[in-house]
Amino acid sequence: MKLKLNRPCHCLPLLGLLAVLCGSRIEAFDLKFFGTNGPPMEFHGFASQGFLYSSRYNYLGDSSSGSFKFTEAGLSASLNPFPRTRIAAQAFTYDVGPAGDYDVVLDYALLEYKVADYLGFRGGRIRRPEGIYNDIQDVDLARTSILLPQGMYDARWRDFYVSIDGGELFGTFSLDRAGSLSYELYYGLQRPQLDGGLALQKANLPPFVPLTSFNSPQMGGGQLWWNTPLNGLRAGVALNYDQDLTFVNDQGRQSVGSPLTQHYSLEYLWHGWTLQAEYLRFRINYENTGGGKPLSQKLIDPDTWYAGAAYRFNKWIEMGGYYSEYYADASNRGGAGLAFPSDASQKDAAISLRFDATRWWLFKVEAHYIRGTAQLFNNVANPARDGEGWWLFGVKSTISF
Amino acid sequence: MKCPLFKMALAGAICLSGSLLAAPGGGVAIIANNSVPLDTISAAALKDIYIGKTTYWPDGQSVVIAVLADPTRETDLELRNVSGMDASHFETFWERMVFSGRGKLPKSASDISALVALVSTTKGAIAFVPADTRLKDVKQLGNF
Numbered sequence: 001m002k003l004k005l006n007r008p009c010h011c012l013p014l015l016g017l018l019a020v021l022c023g024s025r026i027e028a029f030d031l032k033f034f035g036t037n038g039p040p041m042e043f044h045g046f047a048s049q050g051f052l053y054s055s056r057y058n059y060l061g062d063s064s065s066g067s068f069k070f071t072e073a074g075l076s077a078s079l080n081p082f083p084r085t086r087i088a089a090q091a092f093t094y095d096v097g098p099a100g101d102y103d104v105v106l107d108y109a110l111l112e113y114k115v116a117d118y119l120g121f122r123g124g125r126i127r128r129p130e131g132i133y134n135d136i137q138d139v140d141l142a143r144t145s146i147l148l149p150q151g152m153y154d155a156r157w158r159d160f161y162v163s164i165d166g167g168e169l170f171g172t173f174s175l176d177r178a179g180s181l182s183y184e185l186y187y188g189l190q191r192p193q194l195d196g197g198l199a200l201q202k203a204n205l206p207p208f209v210p211l212t213s214f215n216s217p218q219m220g221g222g223q224l225w226w227n228t229p230l231n232g233l234r235a236g237v238a239l240n241y242d243q244d245l246t247f248v249n250d251q252g253r254q255s256v257g258s259p260l261t262q263h264y265s266l267e268y269l270w271h272g273w274t275l276q277a278e279y280l281r282f283r284i285n286y287e288n289t290g291g292g293k294p295l296s297q298k299l300i301d302p303d304t305w306y307a308g309a310a311y312r313f314n315k316w317i318e319m320g321g322y323y324s325e326y327y328a329d330a331s332n333r334g335g336a337g338l339a340f341p342s343d344a345s346q347k348d349a350a351i352s353l354r355f356d357a358t359r360w361w362l363f364k365v366e367a368h369y370i371r372g373t374a375q376l377f378n379n380v381a382n383p384a385r386d387g388e389g390w391w392l393f394g395v396k397s398t399i400s401f
Numbered sequence: 402m403k404c405p406l407f408k409m410a411l412a413g414a415i416c417l418s419g420s421l422l423a424a425p426g427g428g429v430a431i432i433a434n435n436s437v438p439l440d441t442i443s444a445a446a447l448k449d450i451y452i453g454k455t456t457y458w459p460d461g462q463s464v465v466i467a468v469l470a471d472p473t474r475e476t477d478l479e480l481r482n483v484s485g486m487d488a489s490h491f492e493t494f495w496e497r498m499v500f501s502g503r504g505k506l507p508k509s510a511s512d513i514s515a516l517v518a519l520v521s522t523t524k525g526a527i528a529f530v531p532a533d534t535r536l537k538d539v540k541q542l543g544n545f
Contacts, residue, residue, distance in 0.1 A: 083461020
């Protein structure tokens with residue numbers, strides 16, 4: 001469900017409500033709608049506003065001029081109406097460069113029933129698990145950095161990648177001395193939007209025309225985590241498959257492909273340290289047709305990885321950094337044959353500082369040194385591209401309850 | 402086991418693991434709301450609650466974790482002993498759970514007496530407090 005509002009000012013009521021709530025209350029609150037003996041409904045929320053500036057190129061918006069188009073806000077509610085049962089929902093709005101545009105969307109709305117620690121069911125609109133961050137990639141307070149490694153967690157892709165309409169099984173098995181195994185297996189429909197990041201990316205590829213329609217592909221997959229016997233260390237693998245992702249551009253050309261994604265993760269939490277490394281690869285073989293006739297086939301085979309570390313010095317200050325690499329084509333990392341070889345990759349070294357002023361207000365500053373232009377997704381705004389390094393700076397503030 | 406060095410190392414490891422479970426100042430008491438259908442709890446079961454693996458009591462009632470809003474150094478160590486996570490990682494873990502739709506944030510209280518009061522008035526609540534805390538209207542599930 002999406003409330004299509006074209007003016008940014010329509011998001012202000014939601015942001016205003018959150019600001020008032022966060023200003024007047026520093027704790028989440030419960031409301032008892034069902035009488036004093038009924039289950040309480042819990043409310044939580046967050047609102048983030050950021051600013052990006054780049055020394056070259058326009059990335060995630062008009063960043064070369066400085067861009068405030070970097071906003072996220074969410075409001076969630078949940079209750080336990082019956083034994084082992086939970087109902088939860090979250091409304092969300094965002095604007096990242098050309099994507100989002102402050103549309104208010106139903107981020108998740110689910111019914112959950114848990115049989116036991118090892119088996120539970122969730123149905124409805126659910127946030128899709130993949131890697132360390134996919135299901136919370138737009139929740140600024142849940143990490144050190146402003147921008148996650150964008151090759152893996154593109155802030156513009158959330159309409160397509162973050163939630164599905166369907167269901168999942170989940171649970172955790174004990175492996176005794178070998179730790180435990182947590183799993184989530186899901187199936188459902190994705191809901192890419194024509195004004196979302198994936199559509200923007202497709203429009204930036206030959207023949208460089210906008211899309212007129214997108215289907216809602218079926219997606220199945222799972223996330224497995226091995227929680228090792230070493231406290232704080234876990235290793236994960238995620239696989240997912242989209243069935244017949246289909247889009248049509250305004251020249252009537254149809255592309256159909258079934259992406260297969262594999263995602264490997266490693267995380268170690270030790271005292272104040274957070275150490276993480278991930279690798280992702282997906283393959284899509286697009287069949288392109290026009291006027292009902294086959295035109296071409298195109299294999300898309302990107303991969304990306306990152307390694308990062310963060311350290312919390314005290315309850316106020318946390319510092320972190322990561323290095324990531326993204327390749328638009330794993331078999332052509334050098335960009336041979338491309339009009340702009342820099343479009344083949346994007347390498348990013350980032351450093352971040354997080355300051356938790358209070359329990360409900362935090363502030364971040366961040367710097368990136370980037371080489372490559374593979375993820376700009378906007379050739380019109382970036383007509384000249386080369387392999388020279390460029391800087392991206394960001395500041396962001398988040399309130400939450 | 403014939404190797405004396407191995408025996409000494411094993412004994413040292415046992416002593417070290419025991420000291421890691423013992424918080425400074427005499428340990429912690431695990432307290433719960435009187436609605437919780439347990440009289441005791443093991444360290445393993447307690448950890449399963451604090452890491453989000455166990456979210457319901459045996460009678461289907463929702464588990465509600467209660468913590469101090471502003472953890473001290475001692476509380477941080479106790480939390481690490483109970484959950485394997487320090488206060489910062491613990492908070493981030495539960496923020497991820499709630500905003501991804503997978504769980505509920507722990508409740509927080511300003512000090513120990515408020516924490517005990519919170520547990521006493523919240524169905525399904527569980528918390529750990531210093532072992533010498535004066536308890537009222539809660540049940541004690543164990544000492545670690």
